[in-house]
Amino acid sequence: MITTLYSIYSSTIGKKNNFNNKFIRFIIKHYLNFFIPIYYTLTKKQLSSKQGDFIVSLTTFPARIDKIWIVIDSILRQTLRPKKIILTLSELQFEGKKIPSRLIKLQEEKLLEVIWSSDDIRSHKKYLYSMLRYPDEIVVTIDDDFIYEKSMLENLYDHHQIYPDCVITHLALERNGANYSDWKNLLLKEVKPTYNIMQFGGSGVLYPAYSLYSDAFDKTKILELSPLADDLWLNAMAIINSTKIVKTNYKFYLLPLIFKNNKELYAKNVLEDKNNEQIKNIESYYGSILTNISFN
DSSP states (O other): OHHHHHHHHHHTTTSOOOHHHHHHHHHHHHHHHHHHHHHHHHSOOOOOSOBOSOEEEEEOOGGGGGGHHHHHHHHHTSSSBOSEEEEEEETTTSGGGOOOHHHHHHHHTTSOEEEEESSOOGGGGGTHHHHHHSTTSOEEEOOSSEEOOTTHHHHHHHHHHHSTTSEEESSEEEOOSSOGGGSEEOTTOOEEEESSEEEOGGGOEEEOTTOSOGGGGOHHHHHHHOTTOHHHHHHHHHHHTTOOEEEOOOOOOOEEOOOTTOOOHHHHHHHTTHHHHHHHHHHHHHOSTTTOOOOO
16 A cells, blocks of 8 residues: 555656645655554564665754654665665764664664764765775665655666666756756656766665765865765765766655654755855866766
8 A cells, every 4th residue: 555655646746736736745645654654663574585785874863863763664674675774873963872762672673773973964974984884885875854665775776787887866856057956857767877967865876885986985075065965965976986877767756754843954955055055166176077077
């Protein structure tokens, strides 16, 4: 039933944004936000017998910590399980390293590894510390505010088998100049290897080992050039490293978790025009790598 509703929800994406489609998405989103936590609580996790050669990495902050178990559970119930799941948290945000009992239980069951950082580099925590700790591993990044459909990881990994040297993403924007608002959401369209799209981290993004330029892990540069936009930063680091990006034909769109008093990074970046500022910062430092790409 969950997959069926997820499919219906996704089928309205890219269609005329009329009342009917908005209403369908609203009802399904709220129903699944109510039903899935109950379902996960009452049913035992059946870990897939199939394991992929990758780890999953994410981060969160105090306002979302109580629901992060839902995101993690949706990963544990995938048709292709990861080698491990890593959650990076900042010691500055969690006094005494206190976390919910559900996460402690997952740690005890060896289903979750928690990395504690002594600083806070915001959304960049989702990849930086796990990649530094496991430099030879394939890393799949996810966000803390989506419930993932069960075939998400397997679809990513299947595309990795075809394009082993590329970054693989389920969602992407087609870049069009230096104005972020002009970048087109490609929705469910498949895109072959290219330098001309930007991967969207929340959709599930697979990074082969050593696919990023070394500056990707330079915290000084991150905070100076792109402190609020990990997707922009990782996109530039892949391109500079001559790593192309592939967008899959995955048919399921993202189902958001509902939070009270939600402070979205997206809203801060787009509505306050922070993305354009960070694009300019990256271009000023590295050259016009994001807007004047002459190779495909």
